[in-house]
Amino acid sequence: MFAAMQSPPPSFEALDTLQQRQVISPEAAARGRELLLPPPKEWAELVNRWLAWVGGLLVASGVIYLVAYNWDELDRFSQNALLQACFVVTAGIALWRGTTQVAGQVALLCASLLVGALFALHGQTYQTGADPYTLFAAWAVLLLPWALGSGLPALWVLISILGNVALVLFWVQVIQPPFAAGGVYLAHILCLINALLAVAWEGIARFRPTLRRWPAEVWMFGAVLVNAFTVGTWIVLPAEVYHTGVGWSLPIFVVFQLWCWGFGMAKGRSLPATGGMSLLILSAALLGRVCLEAVDNGNPDILNVVLFALSGLILSAEIAGLVALLRRLPEPKV
């Protein structure tokens, strides 16, 4: 299951060490450092990408700003016409240039943002009375065909953010759970959804090796944050505050770990690393709880010394074990 450890690509640090250990001469190291500098073509790509993204997003946000903050100065027709014209232009550019080129990618993302602005404008103009969560949900659903057609990772991440926001608003505005643990349930659902998204993305990447992997990392880190929050809260805060429904945290945590490690082993380091991170947070919270209780109970100081020192040792051993395991996994593509 584990791939063999590969030597990393050359780096400035590696050349430094090789020179210090007299494996290569200072002249060879200096020339190696020159060869490692990004070639002019890479700079050109960087400048091209940044100018397109910064320029495109500034124009799109300027248009949204214009409509949002100049409500009284612009009549309904002008507001709609302005946004729709921008929408048609950006969507047209995306169609014309295609999403393999940076101009097309920027245009598609700007058009996606303008869809939301149009929804907001429609809601404000006609006072539909719909809950705000419907705006985000409908926005996310409408973007799905574009995301499916283009496969643009940034668009998938935008859809997932919109979906998460819609769910949170739905939970707060419609379900309105009366008990304290409502937030914990929501955190579980968000964690599972984001983890599922990451797993699905990794699954698709198996059939499409050219697919960029970073969205899976973003989702898994989102999942690990909410997961760590719930499990950590469960351990650290007094039980009476969070007892309701928090019992679900542990089984969900176990399933989450199985996902992280089970799927990640074959695919790369990012999923197990996120699983490892949540494991580490859980351990730190558990150990912290034990140590704080020992201090609160007025145990003899020597026990506290041992407990704290032991906790530090356990955490160090855990990190070492996790890092050693993760280093043996294949290098992920980003």
Place this chain on the structure above:
Amino acid sequence: MTWEKLIATLQAEGLLSAPETESLQSAIVDPAIVPPAVPWTVRLLSAFGAWMGSCFVLGSVGSCMAILGMGNEESLFFFGFLLMVAAAVLNRVSSLLFIEQLSVAAGLSGLMGVLGGAEAMDWSTQWVGMVLGPIFFVAVTDPILRFASTLTVLGSIAALLVDAGLPVADPLVCVGVVGLVATLWLPRATWAGPLRWGALVTAFAAAISGHLWQDEAGALRLSSILAGMMVVLLAATLLHRYKHSVASELGVLALGTPVVLSAISMGKPGVLIAMAGLGVAFLARDRVMQGVSGIGLFCFGVFFYYNLDFTLWAKAGVLIGSGLFFLGLRAFLLFRRWI
């Protein structure tokens, strides 16, 4: 660039003899000489665990002091110093992963202990940090500990400025941004990484604090000018390295753009710091720093536009106008086949 290509090029240029090639080929697969690449997810995990572990070590030290009945101040300083020494020794003598992590936890808690102890004894924490930081930086090999040492020194400078009643944000941004660009000329790449990160974090933090808490308009004027100069220096360095004339059209454009940006964003150096961070990260092949600088550019850009003292109509116009300017610049560069 792969090792194979690098070795082939060096051989072709006569910089590697046959025995040197052989020893190089065996060295690059030796993890003790060329450690395996560690992705950012694993580095984050390792750093997070180290900080957590150091809290427990500090807890243990505190309990130990209580047993020994020592005055908290002296013993905290003493134990902290011992931990720093232990961390440096462990860091140098063992390549075992567990010992490595333990030394990081001990080193971080040692640093915190020494500074806390110095503070409690009414010593000058700033001078203790400024003296011990560089020594610890050289003594250890771990990048997390070196990064912590860098932050200790820069934090001490900030504290000295506060004590002297001087402005903090402006000089600290200057130190951070100059340090960031200066790391490109450091002879040791293993030192450059932690220093680079320490400088960037300091410059960003100082710029944010300056923006948030300095109500005097233009309080960060000096750092805006200096950040602009650093971006110009970076651009000039790049032109030199890629053998373009400074007087050429591309040279004028590359050097003129940061000057214009510096003038426009006078008093708000965040965008220029992020630009410098992007440039340095790209040259140093640091992908994580590229990401962080990109996020910084976005956030400082949003902040810059949000705080413009214009009417809302004008602000929308500025947003669209500057967006069109960047798109136009890109179109021009594409037309000239420069990008």
